[in-house]
Amino acid sequence: MRLLTHLSRLASLVFLVWLLTFANVPRTAVGGVSRNTGNKPLADRITRLPKKWRREGRQKRITKFIQDHCEAAWSKIIKEGFARLGSSSPQTVQEHRLSVKQRFLEEAEIERLTPEEVMEGLCQIDVHEIDEVVTGDRARLxxxxxxxxxxxxxxxxxxxxxxxxxxPGGVSPRWKREWQEGKAAAYEFVRQRAGKHLADIIIEVYDDFHGGRSKVSRLARDCHYAETVSEGIRERVPVPHFALEALSAVATPRIRERVMREYKEAVERKEQKPIF
Structure with a gap:
């Protein structure tokens, strides 16, 4: 069935290219050479279609893997770091993931990301938690x-x-070491359940998030840093380490300023210690 779908799409693409070749569009001459000037934008859009289909297909496969193999486990894993710091109601990994995604949606609207970029960022936020299905939530201190x-x-x-x-936007040695440790666990987890091909795809997304390789991955990672600080403040546990990390690592000035403001307000309420 999937093969028939791909063949149908390919046939449609060939037909559209054939139409462009013989379409009656204005032509201009430059230096005695005829040049077609009317079909370039449409041709560009057509050549982008296969790439768009591949991206959407990859995201659907990742989403299904997350639903089938991760969400139930995440809903049972407590954020261990906050629990050990004395939180009376620490989030689960699933709740944390949804909070980060909600913040990303708000920031994506402000940044005017395209629908494709929004889906890419949400996918990265999901993928970066896969290793915790294997290892549980690891306290970073x-x-x-x-x-x-x-x-x-x-x-x-x-x-x-x-x-x-x-x-800002960079990667600390500690973050890089944790990234590589989690990457190995995530890759093997996916490979055993879905095969090497999907594992390779997912690890590419995992690396994009942790490395901050694009504006989308940097925004997604910024939202993760910021939400971790906000959640610690809400749960009334000390998070000076996460606040300092966020203020050093967040690439988006507006988000960095929001983290600073939230933390200063918590200090004024005597809920956090000064770090400035």
């Missing part, structure tokens, strides 16, 4: 074993050399 020592540890914490990127 090495917190003390004793609960009564954890909050004091975070409040007295100051960034280690590998925690912050050197420029």
């Amino acid at each position: 090495k917190l003390p074993h004793r609960r009564d020592q954890r909050q004091a540890y975070v409040e007295g914490w100051w960034p280690e050399a590998d925690w912050l990127p050197t420029s």
Whole structure:
């Protein structure tokens, strides 16, 4: 059935190209050579169609994989870092993912992303959580074993050399190391359930998100940084480490300013420690 669909699309494309070849459109001469000037925009749109179909097909396959193999697991995995910091109602990975996606939709509207770019960003947000189906949510700080020592540890914490990127939109050594560790787990998880081809596709998306390789992936990642800080403030757990990371890593000035404003307001309410 899928083969028939592709053949039908190919036949339609060939027919449209044939029409362009023989269409009665205005022609102009430049330097004695006739040149067709009327069909270029339409031809460009036609040549973009196969690429659009491939992109949409990939996104549908990824979405189905997420639904079949990830969503149920995510709904049972608690955000371990916030739980260990004393949150009475920590989000699940599924709730966190949906919160980040909602923020991305709001920011995408402000940035005037195209529908295709919006779908790309939402897909990246989904894919970057796949490794947690395997590993669970990993606390990014090495917190003390004793609960009564954890909050004091975070409040007295100051960034280690590998925690912050050197420029907005950049990648810190810590982030890069966690990215590579998660990538290996995600790849094997997908490969075992859907084969190497889909695993290769998904890991390409995974790398796009973590590396911030495009304006879409940078915006999606910015929303992830910002939402993590906002959620920590809402859950009343100390997040100076995440606030400093976000203020150093977020590429979008407007989002960076919002994070700073939210954190300063939490400091004024004596819910977070000053970091400035």
